[in-house]
Amino acid sequence: MEETDLVILWGSNAREAHPIFFHHVLKAIHRGARLYAVDPRKTTSAQWAVPGTGHLPLYVGTDIPLANAIAREILAAGLENRSFIENATSGFEEYRRSVEPWTLERAELITGVPAEQIRELAHAYARADRAVLCWTLGITEHHNAVDNVRALINLSLLTGHVGRYGSGVCPLRGQNNVQGGGDMGALPDRLPGFQHVENDALRAKFERVWGVAIPPKGGWHLSGMFEAMEHGEMTALYVIGENPANSEADQHRTVRLLSGLETLVVQDMLLTATAELADVVLPAAAGWCESEGTVTNSERRVQRVRQALPPPPGVRDDVEILCDLARRMGHDLGNPTAEELWNELRALSPAHAGMSWTRLEAEDGLQWPCYDESHPGELYLHGRLWARPVIGPRAPFKAVEHDPPVDELTDEFPIRLTTGRHLDSYNTGVQTGLFASPMRKGGTVDLHPEDGWRLGVAEGDRVRVTSRRGSVVAPVRFDSGLRPGLAFMTLHYPDQVATNELTIDAVDPGSGTSEFKATAVRIEPVENAQLAGKQETHGSALHRPRA
Amino acid sequence: MTFQDAPDAKIPVPRGPVPVVPPPRPRRAVELTIDGQSVAVPEGATLLEAARQIGIDTPTLCFLENLTPVNVCRICVVEVEGSRTLVPACSRKAEPGMVVHTDSERVRLSRRMVLELLGSSVDLSTAPQIAGYMERYDAHPERFGPPAPPARDHERDLARPGHHPAPHNGQTATGGQPVKVDNELYVRDYSKCILCYKCVEACGTDAQNTFAIALAGRGFEARISTEYDVPLPDSACVYCGNCIGVCPTGALMFKSEFDLRQAEAWDESRQTATDTICPYCGVGCTLTVHVQDEKIVKVTSPIDHDVTNGHLCIKGRFGWEFVNRRE
Amino acid sequence: MDLHFTAHEPDPEEMEAVDRLLSGLPLNGHRRQYLLPVLHAIQDRKGWISPGALNYACQRLEVPPAEAFGVADFYALFQTRPHPPVTVHVCDDIACHARGAEALCAEVRTALGPEGESRDGHATWHRSPCLGLCERAPAALVVAAGDPPRDQALAPATGGDVLSAAVGVAIPQPDLAASVPQIGQPGLKLLARVGRIDPTSLDDYRAAGGFLALRRAFEMGPAAVVREVVESKLVGRGGAAFPTGIKWQGARSAALPRYLVCNADESEPGTFKDRVLMENDPFALIEAMTIAGFATGCEKGFLYLRGEYPLALARIENALQRCRERGFLGEDILGDGVRFDIELRRGAGAYICGEETALMNSLEGRRGEPRNKPPFPTEAGLFGQPTVINNVETLVNVLPIVIEGGKAFAAIGTERSTGPKLFCVSGHVKRPGVYEAPFGITLGELIDLAGGFGGTGRIQAILLGGAAGAFVTPDHLDAPLTFEGTRAIGATLGSAVVMPFDDTVDLRQILRRIAQFFRDESCGQCVPCRVGTVRQEELLHRLATDRPLGSLAAELALLKELGQAMRDASICGLGQTASGAIESALARLPIYQEKTL
Ligand SMILES: Cc1cc2nc3c(=O)[nH]c(=O)nc-3n(C[C@H](O)[C@H](O)[C@H](O)COP(=O)(O)O)c2cc1C
Ligand code: SF4
Ligand code: SF4
Ligand code: SF4
Ligand code: FES
Ligand code: FES
Helix, strand or coil: CCCCCEEEEECCCHHHHCHHHHHHHHHHHHHCCEEEEECCCCCCCHHHCCCCCCEECCCCCCHHHHHHHHHHHHHHCCCCCHHHHHHHEECHHHHHHHHCCCCHHHHHHHHCCCHHHHHHHHHHHHHCCCEEEEECHHHHCCCCHHHHHHHHHHHHHHHCCCCECCEEEEECCCCCCHHHHHHCCCCCCEECCCEECCCHHHHHHHHHHHCCCCCCCCCCCHHHHHHHHHCCCCCEEEEECCCHHHHCCCHHHHHHHHHCCCEEEEEECCCCHHHHHCCEEEEECCHHHHCCEEEECCCCEEEEECCCCCCCCCCECHHHHHHHHHHHCCCCCCCCCHHHHHHHHHHHCHHHCCCCHHHHHHCCCEECCCCCCCCCCCCCCCHHHHCCCCCCCCEECCCCCCCCCCCCCCCCCCEEEEEECCCCCCCCCCCHHHCCCCCCCCCCEEECHHHHHHHCCCCCCEEEEEECCCEEEEEEEECCCCCCCEEEEECCCCCCCCHHHCCCCCECCCCCCECCCCEEEEEEEHHHHHHCCCCCCCCCCCCCCCC | CCHHHCCCCCCCCCCCCCCCCCCCCCCCEEEEEECCEEEEEECCCEHHHHHHHCCCCCCCCCCCCCCCCCCCCCCCEEEECCCCCCEECCCCECCCCCEEECCCHHHHHHHHHHHHHHHHHCCCCCCHHHHHHHHHCCCCHHHHCCECCCCCCCCHHHCCCCCCCCCCCCCECCCCCCCECCCCCEEECHHHCCCCCHHHHHHCCCCCCCCCCEEECCHHHCEEECHHHCCHHHCCCCCCCHHHHHCCCCCEEEHHHHHHHHCCCCCHHHEEEEEEECCCCCCCCEEEEEEECCEEEEEECCCCCCCCCCCCCHHHHHCCHHHHCCC | CCCCCCCCCCCHHHHHHHHHHHCCCCCCCCHHHHHHHHHHHHHHHHCCCCHHHHHHHHHHHCCCHHHHHHHHCCCCCCCCCCCCCEEEEEECCHHHHCCCHHHHHHHHHHHHCCCCCCCCCCEEEEEECCCCCHHHCCCEEEEECCCCCEEEEECCCCHHHHHHHHCCCCCCCCCHHHCCCCCCCCCCCCCCCCCCCCCCCHHHHHHCCCCHHHHHHHHHCHHHHHHHHHHHCCECCCCCCCEHHHHHHHHHCCCCCCEEEEEECCCCCCCCHHHHHHHHCHHHHHHHHHHHHHHHCCCEEEEEECCCCHHHHHHHHHHHHHHHHCCCCEEEECCCCEEEEEEEEECCCCHHHHCHHHHHHHHCCCCCCCCCCCCCCCCCCHHHCCEEEEEHHHHHHHHHHHHHCHHHHHHCECCCCECEEEEEECCCECCCEEEEEECCCEHHHHHHHCCCECCCCCEEEEEECCCCCEEECHHHCCCECCHHHHHHCCCCCCCCEEEEEECCCCHHHHHHHHHHHHHHHCCCCCHHHHHHHHHHHHHHHHHHCCCCCCCHHHHHHHHHHHHHHHHHHCCCHHHHHCCHHHHHHHHHCCCCCHHHC
């Protein structure tokens, strides 16, 4: 990262959401690397971009047109990496045709980014010796998240900025172990080691070791589950360490569905809003400091977590709870230690095979894949694409088309609301709400000063924000980093301002992620709303979890 | 959701070549003599590194591996033959043929004097490392006379450069002043500040790039300050606590530690320090969790860790209150 | 950068002052370099730098406010707390001390109230270190904010003059002869034009032979100019005595771009020669800088002028303007395709900024903290680029070198100290002032040139080289004033200060004032100097007030140890020389003896 020449942060305010990762970006910048930030807001990250032209303020949900226009410009200027494309990719011709209509002018119209800036980014990216393209939830919290990601991957294939030292694509993970959770099989269609459950040979390997039959088909992802609850196909839910009652889009619906379940079991370290709805709550140890194990960060680095203090009385380790539960269900899994569990994984997952417990301790974590004990782990992936001939399948281009946000802007709902994080807070604020951050801005709705002026409100005035699904009241904060017509809220303060009462649960079919980033709203000063006879509700009925 | 799985999700991707990391540029060796021993170090290495290589322990205060050397404390000075003055080992690069003395009379005098000057002007009660140096160099800060009473709150912050009150009653001026407690996360006790610049560097280009604090004033009235001495919550501070992480004297201190010390309940012998991983974002910072009596009392990060370089953000540094508060 | 600002807003005047200064400047790359000028603009307009004004400056220049505050708060001429628009700086430094500074301070106190306070909110006063007007001591500087700001240097100053100047009355100053008694004497090289031409007129300068050297230099070519300078054996006149030719040669092979800096921060107590040159022959300095830039391959020069020199500022500004208009500076000098221009920057009250690397930090918009050397400026100086830095007098010497050749120049003076030299004679002599004499003149001869000892005529000690120099006694009158000659008597030529004190002066107070000077002017970076200068002052204060800690011998031993640590372990010349004059006095003069305590 530090030795790259160009960084693109696409839909990522890493300065606040991934601060220590951003330290490395800053090191690169101080070394002379250029930063481009693609973001509707001029975030604190974007303020470090190339002065004047480095921030591309696109309209929410127009990532694909922008990416396609960049691709077209690269092709038009003959800057694509021909030999890489020929050697290592497939589907190029179709992709080329698909981006053809995306001239700079058309993209400017659709995305709101000046053509000259699109052009500059295209040329800078294609010409850079080394370039890294990073994204976060700004890309993935859309109804067409997978297409958005594909659009960016296409760019990396086009330029060959992948699989080399200092070049690559980098999705920044929102949680300390999203990567690890997925790697360990916490995905509907995956077994540990990212091995597909529908691959018979792989499944058989697991069945042999585990001595049970594994259902041969992928399951539901999160939004699929809610769908299933809606249709009555799903009546019991076991939630471990999640807080969907606050974190899911369209909160009214979520709470209704959760409350309607026959059985809801919540295993968590805190009494979350979801836990308050549960039939059974299993108090669990704080994984990061009260138990032993591993997590995997965004760089695919498997790292040890260790017990620094014992859990409070009556609170137990996740593994202990699960084994006990299994015992009650008639399976004695014994009392495995974290190391024993890890060794089981190593036996089953080739990508983790080389990471002995001793190595994890001694080498401060290892990056998968790490095939055997002499393998160093891989600093970057996809090096195989540079082998001649390419090892394994070619990387496919995938043509993707623009599909505007589902929640349309109309005269009734003219303002685009997007969401994000504050530096000092985290997701639904369950954990961060408990330390006294002097910076905490509280739940606000952030507007461009011009919008405030148009609405006749000053900073601190309360406004009602109404979407097609719900309505909340929040104080206004001005942020000239926004564009007029764009509003911003965070999810950190569910009991002050239940932002997710507004958001839409339009779900991406590929990933199951909701479109948190694009809601259509209307904003009115509170007096008007009250005149209209509505009662001021202060956030949701759900409480902040008690400690 | 990477294109690892794009071709056919069901078939695992074959094993590729091991990534190539470009080797660091080869560096020529530089040979020099330190305390009569000859030593070869790569070009660009400092005298401090060279001395360490042959096991010579050089005291340092303003030097830290993850920060740019500022060479201001001068405790590390060594004698280089042919040089009019002593030179700071922490930043002076080794040159071929240099003849260096790290324990000559001149060196010992300057080191002792630096310690005495600090000891006579700064409260070093939470800087055990310096106490060790004091012993090693037989420093007696009290030689300069009795200390003057501490300044009133913010008095030192109003000093005008180039002006100071005349010495009084044979007392020695100090940096003594009340502790600045203006937020719930950390306190600033500049009576303990040796002006090593580390916090400024960590807040600035060497890590955080927030620039909430900088040097203000001049001379003995130079100090670490926000603009116009505004309280931290009005400043640019983002409470990453990276300044605390690098402060060698305890001038910057977790409020949790400060409170325990005030209550005389701080006891390092009852503490454990365990390395684990931050529970928040996906960067995966290593946290060293310090626990006393089954409560977390502070969080640091190992300085040689290549994700953090010892630095954290507000969530990793301070976001653990929820663990302590569970019952 | 993601900067954060407090809620303070600038007022319209402050905004206008900042905007006017920045209009037309290229605000890219090194925009932070305009921080010092912007702070001056605010200070000049309002008399202090308010939080709102600082925020605005920081927004325009993209500087973090905490850092900008730290810069403003470094300089004595900037006020960072609410302050009256008129400030009187009254010199109470050593030369003035010997000539009535305390009486002047008392008068000013009667007129304006206690130091630092203000009766009417309009004016206040502060004591000041040497204002570079020592030949006409006692001195004061009146600084009045406004649009335009009005600054006046008064020397000799009286309480009445100060009061009148504070309300805007222009006070006539003595004739130039009071500063340059040699005016019009034949054979002068550096002072030849001083007092003979109108310093505001380019035509006068040309009529007196101005710009002939530049034309000659262009004919010779850069390499030949450097060769002549090497041959001349010219040594820097700023105090560090480094051979100028070697510096220039080194620069010629260094990377591009390179910068030329003229060090006109003259702040060594007792020094005023550069001021006299700049006030009375400003075009000569510009011509010399242009030659230096041409010879060393710099297209850009910076002239860093001491902030307390309002007349020199006006004269240089005017001269730069005239030169640009007439093509003596700019894109195509003399039609020869040579490109060179000079930016004038004002210091803001910090002796340390005369140290070359501190000066560069100051130019870059940072605190004037010296850098560790190596690397030296010729490798990595201003903006990290190779930089040639020379003193005003050094540069002006280049004109005769180019005209007459290095050999002829080297024939003047002694083998190791070549050329003509300016001496700053003040204190107890009959005719204080700047004197030009060839190197090798003895101390006694120079005193004679200045009319002989003044005051009571009974001289206790003579300070050579300034506060960073050394005390000698009347026994040393035969010593030649050369680099080697002064070294031989355990002194240094420094900035060529010669300051005798008669027997009415309390040398204990002089020593204490010198110690105070170093304490006040230490940048505060390194421990030996930051705390060492405090302990040194405290120690001398104890001695001066007859309350030593333990025995006198113990105090003197402690002082010696302090001195050695400061000399050995400080980063820069300030700390390294802070004890020199004091130690020399205590070693040579019967100031403290066991019985006097
Ligand atoms: C504390 C200190 C103050 C100095 N002040 C000045 C000064 O006011 N003017 C000056 O020309 N040199 C001053 N110098 C010397 C400069 O660092 C530098 O040596 C000089 O500008 C080089 O120019 P020269 O070679 O022409 O003398 C000072 C040095 C120190 C250590
Ligand atoms: S507060 Fe600590 S880190 Fe900062 S300068 Fe003082 S001693 Fe150093
Ligand atoms: S310390 Fe901050 S950047 Fe590091 S993992 Fe934790 S939340 Fe992320
Ligand atoms: S010697 Fe004094 S003036 Fe020089 S760097 Fe050190 S503290 Fe600053
Ligand atoms: S450690 Fe080298 S000067 Fe401080
Ligand atoms: S002007 Fe007062 S001492 Fe120089």
